[in-house]
Amino acid sequence: MRVAAHPELFDPDAESPTLRATRCASCGRVAFPPIAIGCDVCGALEEQLTPIAVEAAGVIHASATVHRHFGEPPTPFTIVEVRLDDGPIARGMGDPGSDGFSVGQRVAATWQVERVDDDGNDVVEPVFAAIEEVRS
Numbered sequence: 001m002r003v004a005a006h007p008e009l010f011d012p013d014a015e016s017p018t019l020r021a022t023r024c025a026s027c028g029r030v031a032f033p034p035i036a037i038g039c040d041v042c043g044a045l046e047e048q049l050t051p052i053a054v055e056a057a058g059v060i061h062a063s064a065t066v067h068r069h070f071g072e073p074p075t076p077f078t079i080v081e082v083r084l085d086d087g088p089i090a091r092g093m094g095d096p097g098s099d100g101f102s103v104g105q106r107v108a109a110t111w112q113v114e115r116v117d118d119d120g121n122d123v124v125e126p127v128f129a130a131i132e133e134v135r136s
Contacts, residue, residue, distance in 0.1 A: 010125075
């Protein structure tokens with residue numbers, strides 16, 4: 001069984017990673033991480049925010065490779081900011097098997113097992129990897 005390392009941010013039961021977000025019924029703003037205190041764009045009240053699932057796919061907005069730090073994960077690793085197809089920018093880990101990331105590159109998240117918990121469940125997080133565009 002899969003469990004989320006951060007259950008408030010994503011749904012581990014989805015086949016491919018989906019992020020938990022909110023959409024404002026008044027102005028349509030999609031927020032990730034989800035907000036619950038009202039819309040930060042138009043000021044709509046909390047009641048106007050609807051929880052939604054957002055596909056973890058989009059285009060690289062920025063990336064940084066970390067070469068030195070203490071703790072996990074081992075270095076080097078890459079942090080990416082992805083402009084999601086549904087609008088917001090999400091920050092996450094780049095796939096450790098990737099050859100690198102560049103601004104404008106199309107990516108989608110896959111599940112990565114971070115560890116196995118005491119009950120034998122895979123504790124997962126999404127990581128972003130480059131995807132091939134289908135050309136017609």
